[in-house]
Amino acid sequence: MATLEPKMKKIQAIIRASKFEDVRDALHKIGVEFFIFYEVKGVTFQTEQKGSYRGLSIYDSAGSIPRRVLEVVVPESDAKEAINVIKKSAYTGETGDGKIFVSSIEETHRISLG
Amino acid sequence: MATLEPKMKKIQAIIRASKFEDVRDALHKIGVEFFIFYEVKGVTFQTEQKGSYRGLSIYDSAGSIPRRVLEVVVPESDAKEAINVIKKSAYTGETGDGKIFVSSIEETHRISLG
Amino acid sequence: MATLEPKMKKIQAIIRASKFEDVRDALHKIGVEFFIFYEVKGVTFQTEQKGSYRGLSIYDSAGSIPRRVLEVVVPESDAKEAINVIKKSAYTGETGDGKIFVSSIEETHRISLG
């Protein structure tokens, strides 16, 4: 029944999979204990040809790029630091580095506490 | 460090994969440049038999249908249009077309801006 | 165009896949008709070795555990019950049972209503 008291923020970061380990380690350093991640596709609308099959160009699936999404829920007070840390560790400077979205979480429950 | 000024909305649309390309193109037309998508299962509780294996009916996994989730974050002012466009392009009229959920995003950051 | 009137809450529950069917059935019992789920990895920072390949320890993917995420959007009035039901049915008491996050949904649309 443990609704945690402090206000919580959900940070959803869409990053390059190749930067994942850096981000993970950076988050760990500032004390984040757990987060989840999953794979998504980002859609872009540049239809450059990315391949061919049996003489026919593959355009469509070329328009999507693989990205990894990290979701971490942190107390409001820690959000800024977490965001900064993600931004720094996921950074390459080239277009395609990704985005971070922050939203409010109203309640959090830890199932194992019953 | 770019916390974008305008209020942002996250639109999460659960749609048929077969309608994906229509939705994508419709969003593109109204100026959406990027969004992410991933695969989920929708659970239904109609246990109609959807297959069999070695003489045993497959009910359970039949109770889940594959759906694609689109997540796009847009300025509040554009949200209505985006929602309408998704609804129209994902529409078949039959049950199972999916849902759209809208929530607030408090901050967004573009990682490549550092 | 059906923006549903009652305030809606999104419940995002990160649970063990092995508890999925219990949670699903429990939700069904209290009247939840649909929800979506997808697979994610939860990152932990205990780098206990979880495997090896050709004599080299696999730490990294060992640091991630597979979890299933359920997302269900319910009217505010039903949220408490749904949360309780999930907590109970996903419970094993051991660490790793997962978390539940609740956030606000501002609008929901049913695509098939046009």
Next chain:
Amino acid sequence: MENIISDSVSLVSTDSTFYLKSVMDSITASKAAYLQAKTEITSNSTSINLNAFKLDNLWMMIASALVFIMHLGFATLESGLTRAKNTTNVLFKNTVIPAIGLLTFALCGFGLMYPGAEFTGAFFGFKGFGLNLPDGGETSAYSPSYTYWTDFLFQGMFAATCATIVSGAVAERIKLISFMLFSMFFVALVYPILGMWKWGGGWLNVIGFHDFAGSTIVHSIGGWGALAGVILLGPRLGKFEKGRTYPIPGHNMTSAVIGTFMLWLGWFGFNGGSVLSADAGLVSKVLVTTCIAASAGCIAATFTIFSISRNFDLSMTLNGILAGLVGITAGADVTGVLDSLIIGLVAGIIVVLSVITFDRLKLDDPVGALSVHLVCGIWGTLAVGLFGSKAGLQQVVIQLIGIVSIGLAAFVAAFAIFFIIKSTIGIRVSKDEEIYGLDGGEHGMEAYPDFMNK
């Protein structure tokens, strides 16, 4: 016996009467010895012939096993080049075809294809239903190089191959039961009746048509059947849309490669076994021309598609190998190494251009079966008139007669069967079933239920 001789010889210095008897004994003994030697020589001869027969028959049985494994090749190649949602369906078809093929070939195909010498030069003959071991059918009396059983097995494996060729071209949209019906008739009637024209001693054989292991008889017949199916079925959803042609990539290149290698391996038996004996020189030469043509087809297709799409398209490389193999099949016995190299190279180029052309013609063939089996089958048959020991204008004409007559007959027959099926029970699955995959619709199961699909 030797003692008798030496005894008689030791007595030679005695008197003439005795000597007379001694000579007589010698001659008698000699006669007996001779008779025994003769018996031994004859028995040796028999044993030698038996060894030769067993040896040839052994090779033919092994060749049958090799041709058999081609069905695994087709199954994995065709499913590899189609989508994951249809994998169970494609595999299923290729699994039941050898069963249907062997059973119908036993029922009537064998009797139709090899009706016997009295039908020499004919268009049609029939020896009867079922398998009935003739007198001496297990000895060289039946044939110098194989038993009746081996004969059936080898030819039955060939028959099934022919139907399998169709399955790839019509994949991902044909109704399962319709396909099974088609295959049954195709392999029970069309293949053996047309095959008889050449291999059963029919009219094409008499006019000198040369088709060593079946560029026309097996591959083109299968290819014409495939063409009929492709025309009557129409393309897969999403292949030709809004005036553009979209690629539909195969779901599993590992499968496709396994399939191609199994087919190449099988071709050791397909061509090597078509010598119909274990003749050292001919079989080994055939294997060399076969492998050289396959290699040449591989390289030619690889660089042809590269020059077109700037990509090393593995699916085309695999098709190139098969193109070379199909190309050399008609003339593997009469062409030299250089000939086979050229035949393979040309086949490898043709197959790529043909795949692209069929796409232009809006004929949708998911695995390239038309290009590999039909087009390269024709090329290979023609090549017999252009290269090797049979080359010559007259042979070209004869080869063309064979290509056209078999082609016409096979296409018309296949079209008719497909058309009747289409008009009655239908041949195409519903749009929904096609979108969600035939695995769900026809089989109620997934091929890879544990993996997430895109």
Next chain:
Amino acid sequence: MENIISDSVSLVSTDSTFYLKSVMDSITASKAAYLQAKTEITSNSTSINLNAFKLDNLWMMIASALVFIMHLGFATLESGLTRAKNTTNVLFKNTVIPAIGLLTFALCGFGLMYPGAEFTGAFFGFKGFGLNLPDGGETSAYSPSYTYWTDFLFQGMFAATCATIVSGAVAERIKLISFMLFSMFFVALVYPILGMWKWGGGWLNVIGFHDFAGSTIVHSIGGWGALAGVILLGPRLGKFEKGRTYPIPGHNMTSAVIGTFMLWLGWFGFNGGSVLSADAGLVSKVLVTTCIAASAGCIAATFTIFSISRNFDLSMTLNGILAGLVGITAGADVTGVLDSLIIGLVAGIIVVLSVITFDRLKLDDPVGALSVHLVCGIWGTLAVGLFGSKAGLQQVVIQLIGIVSIGLAAFVAAFAIFFIIKSTIGIRVSKDEEIYGLDGGEHGMEAYPDFMNK
């Protein structure tokens, strides 16, 4: 030599004395010629016998290779019909089994199974440990059709097959080390001791029990072992729950099809090699009955399951092929084509009903090994008494004696081994390991680490 004769003959018109000498010379020469011819004839005979020996031995070596590849068949079939999270584990078991099998068969199995003529009619015999080339072991003195080495290799491959049958039925929940221990004892002791009853010249052989290639000796023994394991292990989590039975689909139909074709191919050697020579008539007949039964099993199973579930269930079709193969294995040499057709059809029907029945009995067999190997093994053994040249009531009784005695002994022995293992180190993995997959628990690795699982 010819010169001597012709010389002597040309001198015939001279005087008698001279003539006498001339005749004597002729006879002497004749004798020498004869002796030389005799030597040549004998040397020819020897060469002929050597050729025959080499030929038979060649076939037996190839048959060994074919039986060997059945292990790949089992590996891919069994892993294809189980879940992705256990794939490494299933593959691993099927990979080490041929190794364990060959090594233990060399250590003691061969000596137990073929103890020699002095144990004719016995229940047990032992020739000794290890492989010891007997005098003349590389010649036809050892056996008219194969060398000592070939004998070991062929029989060793069979032995390993028997253990492999168990692995599928106990998959997805058995502890790896326990399974390896079981396999070792099963293949080192149980299989060869029981196998000796028939193939080692033991008591079952003496009473006239007929089991050509091992419907009982290989498949049923394996099947009984599997049954013991299934009973002692209990079902997989999630199979039988809340009074219902849930399907647990296999993760990879491509794998399963590859496996089935490899097994069918291997059966060319399994049955064909069991003729123990390259006899043209018998081997080719055996291959035909084998393939007809497989085809019939395929078709029968396909339509049996369709009539039950309205789906063309590929996994059942594959089981049907194997059912037909197992069914014909006991009598492939003594049954005709029509017999083999019926045996295969019945096997194909039985296997489907049996799978459903085992599910009803709450005996959880992920791959259908009990139905294919045990039930159809029994059917095939019985069929020898019903069809073909040995059919008759007396034979039925003898076959039943064999089925029951071998069955009892194999089941009790396997049960005992499993029971001892269960009571000591345990046989089942932890619940957690089972849920997350044995690949992680036993091997610390995934079979498909790059793919997303559902």
Next chain:
Amino acid sequence: MENIISDSVSLVSTDSTFYLKSVMDSITASKAAYLQAKTEITSNSTSINLNAFKLDNLWMMIASALVFIMHLGFATLESGLTRAKNTTNVLFKNTVIPAIGLLTFALCGFGLMYPGAEFTGAFFGFKGFGLNLPDGGETSAYSPSYTYWTDFLFQGMFAATCATIVSGAVAERIKLISFMLFSMFFVALVYPILGMWKWGGGWLNVIGFHDFAGSTIVHSIGGWGALAGVILLGPRLGKFEKGRTYPIPGHNMTSAVIGTFMLWLGWFGFNGGSVLSADAGLVSKVLVTTCIAASAGCIAATFTIFSISRNFDLSMTLNGILAGLVGITAGADVTGVLDSLIIGLVAGIIVVLSVITFDRLKLDDPVGALSVHLVCGIWGTLAVGLFGSKAGLQQVVIQLIGIVSIGLAAFVAAFAIFFIIKSTIGIRVSKDEEIYGLDGGEHGMEAYPDFMNK
């Protein structure tokens, strides 16, 4: 003829003159009979020799087919042990290599490797370009056991194998076109020139170097080529980082197992065929030592890696099988069963330690090709001096000479070719291409487009 003799004998009781004639007739008849018998004996002899020739040749052709299928083994093993994003690329390389290998071996390799008797003991010889059937090339005049064609095919399949070994070690980062160029030169020049030293009758053969089927000639040459490539390419991104070594798991264990079994099967032909005849005793003994060593390698590697990592690592078990096979390849003909057991066990231990050592040395070999082919190739070659009928200090020295000389020459040559390619067109793909996979970069396609990747 018999009549003539019996006639003459029946006339014996008449007068002497007549008798004389009668004896003369008898002798004449006898002579004629003898001549005819002689003809028959000779014709029998010829037939016997022909049978023996056909039989040996048949085995060599089948062995060629078995060696051929090893290329499928390499394709699936290597792609199974690498990542899904590079699967098309790995498969592609292994598909074109047999084609490149056969064509270049036909062009010049065969002429370089078997230049003829006049180059006995030499370092280099050349018979000429292309395939030119010599007089009697299809008969036993060419060789007692195989035709010219079979000879080419068998040796050509071996040649291609050698290049394939390199492909696994350099996988996941080498530029495709660079690899194809390297392979061409390696198989066209390096392998045949060095192979000639032993198998072409060159200097190593003359000094008594023993390498039955190519532990050194095929596997080590391939391994040295791989080593040169690995050094010049550097490790894959992410393998050695921040002072640690990271595992990069192979994407498909099913593939890897299929590959290993195909290789083991192929080894029946690789070693069995290297007897160069169907000699019953020797071939079957070779097959037994081969299979025992493979089994021993399997078990040894399994428990060695288990003792290190506490996991039953399937990839190591598979490498162990291959280690045993490579290890026994040099001495399969001269070692006994126990020797082969030890050789296999040692190979299985070595291969695991070697994989770990190469990782320590920061030499990145994705599939363990260096450990299997190079290290165990050396071990096997050396083992000829330690076990079996050739064991002895002198032989050890000779074996070492062979290992070092071939090793040096192969490494230097491969290094030079790779170096020239690196300095001109480059050998490594871009960092981006490596991260996103060579399938996209080199082939513009995915191997598994329907599945979600992690």
